[in-house]
Amino acid sequence: MPRRGNLRGPSSVFNATRQALLLLFPVAAQAQDSRAALESVAKALGATNLKSIEIQGSGVTFQVGQSATPGMAWPQFDIRTFTRVVNYETASFRQEILQTRALEPPRGGGVYIRGEHKLVFALSGDHAWNVTGDAAVPAPITLADRQFQLWSTPHGVVQAALAGKGMMQGRTIVFGVPGRFKATAFLDTAGLIERIEATMSNPVLGDMPVTVSYAEYRDFGGVKFPTKIRQTYGGFPALELTVTEVRPNAAADIQVPDNVRQAASPYARVATQSVADGVWYVTGGSHHSAVIEMKDHLIVVESPLNDERALALLAEIRKLSSKPIRYLVVSHHHFDHSGGVRAFAGEGVTLVTHDLAKTYFEKVVAAPATVSPDHLAKSGKKAAAVEGVRDRRSLTDGTRTVEVRHIAGSLHADDLLMVYLPKEKFLIEADAYTPPAPNATPMTPPSAFTVNLVENITKQGLAVDQILPLHGRMVPVAELQKAAGHSH
Secondary structure (H helix, E strand, O other), X not given: OOOHHXXXXXXXXXXXHHHHHHHHOHHHHHHHHHHHHHHHHXXXXXXXXXXXXXXXXXXXXXXXXXXXXXXXXXXXXXXXXXXXXEEOOOOEEEEEEEEEEOOOOOOOOOOOOOOOEEEEEEEEOOEEEEEEOOEEEEOHHHHHHHHHHHHOOHHHHHHHHHHHHEEEEOOEEEEEEOOOEEEEEEEOOOOOEEEEEEEEEEOOOEEEEEEEEEEEEEEEOOEEEEEEEEEEEOOEEEEEEEEEEEEEOOOXXXXXXXXXXXXXXXXXOOEEEEEEOOEEEEEOOOOOEEEEEOOOOEEEEOOOOOHHHHHHHHHHHHHHOOXXXXXXXXXXXXXXXXXXXXXXXXXXXXXXXXXHHHHHHHHHHHOOOOOOOOHHHHHOOOOOOEEEEOOEEEEEOOOOEEEEEEOOOOOXXXXXXXXXXXXXXXXXXXXXXXXXXXXXXXXXXXXXXXXXXXXXXHHOOOOOOEEEEOOOOOEEHHHHHHHOOOOO
């Protein structure tokens, strides 16, 4: 007789096979359920046949990463007009904002505009750029944010998930772009998206929390869209928008300009000028640094923008000198000037900041970066030394003295530092004064930031011959005096 224990009938074989398939391929079943649920959300939003959309409105925006005081809210601007055209098929958008400053006197970064100021931002695929006048300027540092802005629109969430960038999980939609952001969208009782909680990669904060809330949906030609939008970045308000008009399937032919498509990264381009024995001015892009050689170590002033720029800067420094970097002086906490701080922390370099920013930067170098692991995260270092300066600190080796001084009373940033080399009579500063093009007409009336810098030089009794600005070009101090309204 056959042994029954080794035999299975057709039914038992089918059931065993089915169970094995369910164990091996649960994702397929979940994906089918997810797609059906997503299609239901798309129907509720009117997104089923939506290929593009134009949004118009007004409100207030905030300059993220440019607060007057470390750890405080971003400076506010009033939005006179807001227009965003999105093409979901080509993953592109173009946004135009006409804004005015809301703070008087202006406080923080990006606030020193006069009258109305037009901003034009664009994205297509993995290309991000700004438009100034008729010129397209590559802006790859904004890529994560702009891709989030595209896919975090209510219809973008559904489009992204249906395209395989996310899936439905209960009453939420989980979506994202690897290396850029990860997000969860929450549905209200009507099946509309009411809130998004996200984590975005940021050069300064590492994993930066972002939230978006949508309210007061209206029907615009069969498409439901919120008329109240609020965003927060890093825990502070970033946008409050009242939507007044929505045009479904609007014309949205957004092409990447040739110069943007063909451009090499602007952050890896480094140019070095020796301005004195053992002093180098490191330029090549929009933001600069300085390297100062001491007897047995180096002092670097500023590591701006992002990891890529910081790593290019580090590589250049190693060509200049074999001495170790002991200090990185951080001019202030604004994102564009401190985006490379984490990379230097990953090298074990001690940060020198103003006392007001010490706790802030201790948090910066301790923050995780899981969305897009950076040099610090990969280094495995858990902490970096941060030293504060109140009014003045001298770093000396007995031969050369480097003075780190506070620019007191600046409306740009409360923690703004400058570096003075008394022997060379050099002053290194950021944002207080950016030299215009040669022979350009000085700003009238002068910038309050520039006037304040001149006042600090006078009050602190500094004998300055040359300005090494961290934007622009090296100039004699006479040009600074002229920009501040002094003829002599």
